[in-house]
Amino acid sequence: MATKLPLTDAVVVGLGWAGAIIANELVDAGLKVVGIERGPWRDTAKDFNIASVTDELRYAQRQELMLRTAQNTITMRNTPSQTALPMRKWGSFHPGNGTGGAGNHWAGITFRFQPEEFRLRSHLEERYGADAIPDELSLQDWGTDWDEMEPFYDAFEKVAGTSGRAGQLKSGQQPGGNPFEGARSSDYPTPPLKQPYSPTLFADTAREMGYSPFPVPSSLVSEAYTNPLGVTMGPCTFCGFCTNYGCANYSKASAITTVLPALIRKENFEARTHCEVLEVTTDSDGRRATGIIYVDSAGRRWEQPAEIVVVAAFTFENVRLMLTSNIGQAYDPATRQGTTGRNYAYQTANNVQLFFDDKNFNPFIGAGAVGMGIDDFNNDNFDHAGLGFFGGGSTRVTPIGAAPINARPTPPGTPRWGSNWKRATVDNYKSTMSIGCEASNYSSPNNYLSLDPTYRDRLGRPLLRITFDFTQNDLRMAQYVTDKTAEIARRMNPRQIVANPRTGPWDGRPYQSSHVVGGFVMGADPSNSSVNKHLQVWGVPNLFVVGASAFPQNPGYNPTGTVGALAFKAAYGIVNRYLRNPGEMMS
Amino acid sequence: MKKRDEPAASGGLTRRELLGSSAALLVGAAAPGAAQALTFQGTPEWKPLANVAVEPVDESAGWQFFTEEEAATVEAIVERLIPADDLSISGKEAGCAIFIDRQLAGAYGGFERLYMHGPFQDGTPEQGDQSPLTPGQRYRIGLAALDDHCRREHDARFAELEADRRDQILSQLEQEQIQLDDIDSQLFFELVLTNTMEGFFADPLYGGNRDMVSWKMLGFPGARYDYRDYIERHNEDLEFTPVSIGGRSDWQAQG
Numbered sequence: 124m125a126t127k128l129p130l131t132d133a134v135v136v137g138l139g140w141a142g143a144i145i146a147n148e149l150v151d152a153g154l155k156v157v158g159i160e161r162g163p164w165r166d167t168a169k170d171f172n173i174a175s176v177t178d179e180l181r182y183a184q185r186q187e188l189m190l191r192t193a194q195n196t197i198t199m200r201n202t203p204s205q206t207a208l209p210m211r212k213w214g215s216f217h218p219g220n221g222t223g224g225a226g227n228h229w230a231g232i233t234f235r236f237q238p239e240e241f242r243l244r245s246h247l248e249e250r251y252g253a254d255a256i257p258d259e260l261s262l263q264d265w266g267t268d269w270d271e272m273e274p275f276y277d278a279f280e281k282v283a284g285t286s287g288r289a290g291q292l293k294s295g296q297q298p299g300g301n302p303f304e305g306a307r308s309s310d311y312p313t314p315p316l317k318q319p320y321s322p323t324l325f326a327d328t329a330r331e332m333g334y335s336p337f338p339v340p341s342s343l344v345s346e347a348y349t350n351p352l353g354v355t356m357g358p359c360t361f362c363g364f365c366t367n368y369g370c371a372n373y374s375k376a377s378a379i380t381t382v383l384p385a386l387i388r389k390e391n392f393e394a395r396t397h398c399e400v401l402e403v404t405t406d407s408d409g410r411r412a413t414g415i416i417y418v419d420s421a422g423r424r425w426e427q428p429a430e431i432v433v434v435a436a437f438t439f440e441n442v443r444l445m446l447t448s449n450i451g452q453a454y455d456p457a458t459r460q461g462t463t464g465r466n467y468a469y470q471t472a473n474n475v476q477l478f479f480d481d482k483n484f485n486p487f488i489g490a491g492a493v494g495m496g497i498d499d500f501n502n503d504n505f506d507h508a509g510l511g512f513f514g515g516g517s518t519r520v521t522p523i524g525a526a527p528i529n530a531r532p533t534p535p536g537t538p539r540w541g542s543n544w545k546r547a548t549v550d551n552y553k554s555t556m557s558i559g560c561e562a563s564n565y566s567s568p569n570n571y572l573s574l575d576p577t578y579r580d581r582l583g584r585p586l587l588r589i590t591f592d593f594t595q596n597d598l599r600m601a602q603y604v605t606d607k608t609a610e611i612a613r614r615m616n617p618r619q620i621v622a623n624p625r626t627g628p629w630d631g632r633p634y635q636s637s638h639v640v641g642g643f644v645m646g647a648d649p650s651n652s653s654v655n656k657h658l659q660v661w662g663v664p665n666l667f668v669v670g671a672s673a674f675p676q677n678p679g680y681n682p683t684g685t686v687g688a689l690a691f692k693a694a695y696g697i698v699n700r701y702l703r704n705p706g707e708m709m710s
Numbered sequence: 711m712k713k714r715d716e717p718a719a720s721g722g723l724t725r726r727e728l729l730g731s732s733a734a735l736l737v738g739a740a741a742p743g744a745a746q747a748l749t750f751q752g753t754p755e756w757k758p759l760a761n762v763a764v765e766p767v768d769e770s771a772g773w774q775f776f777t778e779e780e781a782a783t784v785e786a787i788v789e790r791l792i793p794a795d796d797l798s799i800s801g802k803e804a805g806c807a808i809f810i811d812r813q814l815a816g817a818y819g820g821f822e823r824l825y826m827h828g829p830f831q832d833g834t835p836e837q838g839d840q841s842p843l844t845p846g847q848r849y850r851i852g853l854a855a856l857d858d859h860c861r862r863e864h865d866a867r868f869a870e871l872e873a874d875r876r877d878q879i880l881s882q883l884e885q886e887q888i889q890l891d892d893i894d895s896q897l898f899f900e901l902v903l904t905n906t907m908e909g910f911f912a913d914p915l916y917g918g919n920r921d922m923v924s925w926k927m928l929g930f931p932g933a934r935y936d937y938r939d940y941i942e943r944h945n946e947d948l949e950f951t952p953v954s955i956g957g958r959s960d961w962q963a964q965g
């Protein structure tokens with residue numbers, strides 16, 4: 124039995140990027156907000172220190188900042204006919220835990236999705252014909268558009284201090300930025316980062332070939348920056364212990380470096396850590412969320428009633444909580460009915476390695492999001508007529524550092540131990556670079572999330588089950604964009620090129636990206652979406668589910684710029700519409 | 711965190727009732743299982759560095775997990791996976807066996823942080839490691855099975871064999887040409903290889919990269935944190951001397 128606590132105005136589940144942003148906006152609107160976080164309270168000063176954060180064994184190998192699978196994991200299979208088995212050690216993705224969420228150990232690449240993305244199905248049908256989209260794909264529109272999204276992207280970048288160079292301002296195209304981006308109301312808050320050698324070499328070659336290289340937009344700030352909440356960050360020092368690590372410099376934007384230091388000081392906010400939410404409670408007819416139930420670290424259960432419930436617990440837990448709380452109808456791939464769990468998608472990660480004899484890249488100088496990219500082969504920036512696929516990827520060189528337990532590139536065929544292994548490891552360590560192509564992943568009826576029938580977490584609750592494989596569309600796309608990337612690589616004239624297009628089946632072992640999206644998607648139609656464009660759950664108007672779970676499919680971009688924008692958008696809807704007139708905001 | 715004895719913000723309950731025990735006031739206990747539910751409000755307080763320290767491995771402390779016999783076998787393995795040559799000392803000399811021993815004696819050895827609930831069943835390769843065996847068990851069973859195999863085939867323990875013979879057996883394990891008793895030979899070999907490389911390339915703090923030998927070999931500068939003055943010096947040998955979390959031996963020598 125759960126002990127009932129006094130009513131609060133709003134409860135927010137999860138204090139990563141999305142939850143912290145919404146909680147802060149609601150507190151500023153005068154609401155009393157309780158934030159509930161399953162992991163610890165994290166602070167730069169207490170958790171990340173220059174003297175000890177450079178520890179590859181602890182953070183990359185033993186995954187110190189990630190959710191422990193002993194607490195919660197997922198099960199996986201490639202097709203509905205297989206038996207899903209648990210991911211016992213994180214491989215393909217690295218979910219976060221504690222305040223800041225995955226934002227503590229993310230890389231920081233901060234793209235905005237392009238205007239066409241928000242009406243992808245309509246856009247492709249208009250450009251390629253009403254029958255052009257194959258049955259294999261369940262692409263759909265987002266129910267919102269660029270004009271509605273742009274101010275919230277702007278708000279997120281200003282909180283994060285995002286560094287970069289505008290390519291398209293509302294006033295016109297700018298030199299040196301990304302020509303394919305949607306028109307921006309303002310430039311990036313901080314200028315682009317300095318560039319190491321490998322991105323510079325890539326950008327020079329890409330420019331010679333007629334492409335349009337630009338500095339990868341990055342929420343690692345390039346100079347001291349004070350955000351609109353009054354929180355100050357310091358410049359990134361390219362330490363190279365970034366992706367999978369916390370930042371000791373207050374340079375990498377995360378909820379703990381940009382939002383929570385201000386929010387926790389506000390009187391109407393309270394954070395409860397090491398408290399895991401188990402369920403969203405609803406009234407007897409399921410039309411209203413009444414609060415949440417959580418368990419604390421001593422195993423006691425508490426009921427926190429609230430007028431408004433916001434779930435911002437990352438894609439996996441957003442969907443699992445909706446399934447265990449019976450919110451919406453679970454998706455069934457056989458009938459294609461139901462929306463909870465529908466349109467789960469991932470990212471199609473490709474890369475090309477370049478082995479040189481005559482170059483020294485000093486690969487240990489790096490950061491999660493320093494680099495140069497091109498978007499000439501991304502999304503619908505090139506003509507897909509006759510290609511047999513849709514989508515594309517963001518092609519870029521972003522050296523993240525080269526801590527050597529993991530960063531030891533050698534050409535295929537090199538022995539894995541012994542003297543010859545050692546020689547090849549030394550010979551290639553400084554002179555190898557790679558070009559990545561982070562490509563789209565388009566949703567498909569057989570890719571979905573559901574509750575596992577067998578495997579349970581430590582509390583006896585079903586694990587979330589992923590059924591996923593790459594579609595033929597995405598495999599063809601992967602080959603195409605990797606070929607294009609390899610052309611650039613060849614022009615750079617290395618001794619050897621190794622192209623690694625993503626091939627199926629989806630493999631849970633090697634890290635690919637933590638960009639897991641969908642499962643509780645937004646849209647204009649309750650028959651194929653779970654939330655409306657205000658992230659408000661259809662039929663349960665005081666419940667908001669926020670995060671990449673709302674993406675109906677995934678473009679060739681990293682998600683968090685859009686996650687942040689959606690968090691601001693949801694908060695805006697609650698404050699400016701819902702509070703004035705509580706109820707369904709779409710009717 | 712404002713320490714407050716008045717009722718929690720949500721009224722009714724006192725802070726202590728909500729949290730259960732006064733131990734909850736200790737912020738940031740890092741050990742698994744020691745985590746406590748905490749309520750935060752107001753200006754955060756912290757013990758600086760509360761979560762940053764890792765205890766350096768005491769290399770002279772004797773084997774913590776391995777028996778003498780097991781340790782000899784592991785040393786005989788890591789000495790071949792990373793042989794001594796003109797590039798570096800061997801994995802044995804660098805301390806890789808000590809590294810593995812200490813890892814197995816800690817949380818990693820029991821996979822304490824991992825999901826280890828059944829049913830355990832074999833899946834597709836893409837579904838990853840589904841063995842119910844912890845790393846500690848994998849070594850215990852695997853090392854014994856390897857010695858059994860060597861006694862049967864070569865009349866000696868693994869550690870007593872010539873280097874060439876050991877290389878041959880390790881290759882056969884890698885390529886699954888030897889089946890060990892009671893454990894999948896590849897499961898065993900891959901774990902040993904992974905742990906050996908972890909030890910050799912990790913911070914010396916953990917016992918397996920003596921005097922930063924692997925970092926010197928590669929030209930990896932280690933625990934440095936500021937390259938702003940170097941990032942635009944392209945294609946240049948920057949000639950950094952590495953530094954570890956614990957500093958550098960020549961610093962200590964100067965007292």
Ligand SMILES: Cc1cc2nc3c(=O)[nH]c(=O)nc-3n(C[C@H](O)[C@H](O)[C@H](O)COP(=O)(O)OP(=O)(O)OC[C@H]3O[C@@H](n4cnc5c(N)ncnc54)[C@H](O)[C@@H]3O)c2cc1C
Nearest residue numbers: 137139140141161224225226230231232400436681682683
């Ligand atoms: C290694 C890595 C690199 C990445 N790089 C990039 C990048 O370069 N660019 C990019 O755009 N994105 C990147 N990402 C993705 C990015 O981290 C996420 O998109 C972002 O953190 C999502 O924010 P969120 O608030 O939705 O979720 P999270 O940051 O995960 O926050 C969710 C919070 O909810 C808490 N929670 C979950 N369940 C419960 C529960 N039941 N009860 C209470 N609390 C709960 C979690 O502990 C967590 O703190 C990366 C991710 C990783 C792991």
Ligand code: SF4
Nearest residue numbers: 359360362365370490
């Ligand atoms: S690379 Fe920059 S942002 Fe990343 S952890 Fe290092 S200093 Fe922080």
